[in-house]
Amino acid sequence: MQKPKAREARGVRPGGRTARNRDAVFRAVRELMAEQATQQVAIADVAARSGVHPTTIYRRWKTPEALALDVAMAGLSQRSPMPDTGTLRGDLLAFATRIAASISRPDGLAFLRTVVAASGEVELLRGRRDEIQAMLDRAPKHHLRSDDVFDGLLAPIYLRVLFGFGPPKPPRLAQLVERLIAAGDR
Amino acid sequence: MQKPKAREARGVRPGGRTARNRDAVFRAVRELMAEQATQQVAIADVAARSGVHPTTIYRRWKTPEALALDVAMAGLSQRSPMPDTGTLRGDLLAFATRIAASISRPDGLAFLRTVVAASGEVELLRGRRDEIQAMLDRAPKHHLRSDDVFDGLLAPIYLRVLFGFGPPKPPRLAQLVERLIAAGDR
Numbered sequence: 001m002q003k004p005k006a007r008e009a010r011g012v013r014p015g016g017r018t019a020r021n022r023d024a025v026f027r028a029v030r031e032l033m034a035e036q037a038t039q040q041v042a043i044a045d046v047a048a049r050s051g052v053h054p055t056t057i058y059r060r061w062k063t064p065e066a067l068a069l070d071v072a073m074a075g076l077s078q079r080s081p082m083p084d085t086g087t088l089r090g091d092l093l094a095f096a097t098r099i100a101a102s103i104s105r106p107d108g109l110a111f112l113r114t115v116v117a118a119s120g121e122v123e124l125l126r127g128r129r130d131e132i133q134a135m136l137d138r139a140p141k142h143h144l145r146s147d148d149v150f151d152g153l154l155a156p157i158y159l160r161v162l163f164g165f166g167p168p169k170p171p172r173l174a175q176l177v178e179r180l181i182a183a184g185d186r
Numbered sequence: 187m188q189k190p191k192a193r194e195a196r197g198v199r200p201g202g203r204t205a206r207n208r209d210a211v212f213r214a215v216r217e218l219m220a221e222q223a224t225q226q227v228a229i230a231d232v233a234a235r236s237g238v239h240p241t242t243i244y245r246r247w248k249t250p251e252a253l254a255l256d257v258a259m260a261g262l263s264q265r266s267p268m269p270d271t272g273t274l275r276g277d278l279l280a281f282a283t284r285i286a287a288s289i290s291r292p293d294g295l296a297f298l299r300t301v302v303a304a305s306g307e308v309e310l311l312r313g314r315r316d317e318i319q320a321m322l323d324r325a326p327k328h329h330l331r332s333d334d335v336f337d338g339l340l341a342p343i344y345l346r347v348l349f350g351f352g353p354p355k356p357p358r359l360a361q362l363v364e365r366l367i368a369a370g371d372r
Binding site (some may be wrong): 020116145147150151152153155156158159160162163168172176179182183 | 301348354365370
């Protein structure tokens with residue numbers, strides 16, 4: 001298992017043009033979404049606002065939906081970073097608790113609806129999956145994979161919110177974590 | 187635990203006017219949806235087609251979204267009835283397998299999108315919850331509730347399909363069932 005590069009672990013971005021373009025495009029998307037009160041922005045507008053050539057944007061993101069989803073994913077990672085509490089149980093519970101809180105805010109629900117609307121573009125979820133896997137790889141003695149965290153923890157939280165129930169309450173989140181850890185012993 | 191009435195168990199509907207109205211309204215909704223290739227039908231059109239007074243329809247369903255969801259739920263129950271295999275493990279696996287198959291068809295995905303669009307109307311999911319609870323109540327020696335089946339089995343299936351991954355494959359479904367049963371021992 002390869003460790004993340006040290007400078008990434010310290011939260012410092014690689015400083016290349018690709019990263020600068022990405023930051024400029026994301027900032028433009030967020031500004032336009034806020035100004036236009038929409039989840040859907042035109043790539044021509046993003047290009048004009050960011051100063052990044054439209055061809056560059058199309059080459060990287062292909063569709064406005066994929067771009068919106070990538071922006072939403074980045075926002076989720078910022079609002080709800082992966083915890084590092086020292087134990088797998090603590091990490092999972094902190095992660096679930098933060099997800100449940102952030103996904104219940106209006107922009108969290110907008111994120112879920114964006115993901116659903118963009119389904120087919122789900123390769124963009126891979127970044128989050130890699131973050132989850134890195135959290136699991138730190139912990140000893142279990143057989144959990146990121147799919148198990150998705151199915152056992154994220155799916156109930158996301159689906160309850162999508163269906164309008166609101167997220168699971170803290171005791172239920174703790175129970176879901178215990179069941180997930182027990183499943184990882186097998 | 188009260189048993190279902192014998193005539194309901196044989197699939198014969200109670201013959202009151204309420205049930206007849208419901209059948210006529212559902213049939214009208216399905217016909218209009220098919221003809222108009224939409225998930226959204228106007229209650230005035232449903233009233234005209236079914237011969238049921240619009241006031242009666244509004245009193246019972248309140249909104250077109252709630253009516254569409256109720257029709258979708260009834261369709262799901264028909265396409266994917268609760269199994270009765272003689273064991274909890276067999277019931278859960280058969281249930282999960284049928285859900286995974288039916289929800290992956292285009293009309294299954296339309297059902298999920300209807301539920302998401304109508305969130306806030308989720309009291310209509312209670313019928314399904316009652317069916318799941320009845321399946322659990324038949325089985326001895328476990329502590330599972332319908333919420334556990336929702337979180338541990340339906341949520342991963344539904345969310346994977348909504349996110350465009352496609353449903354879990356049979357070995358994964360079997361694993362989810364084993365984990366759910368193990369969780370019900372605690």
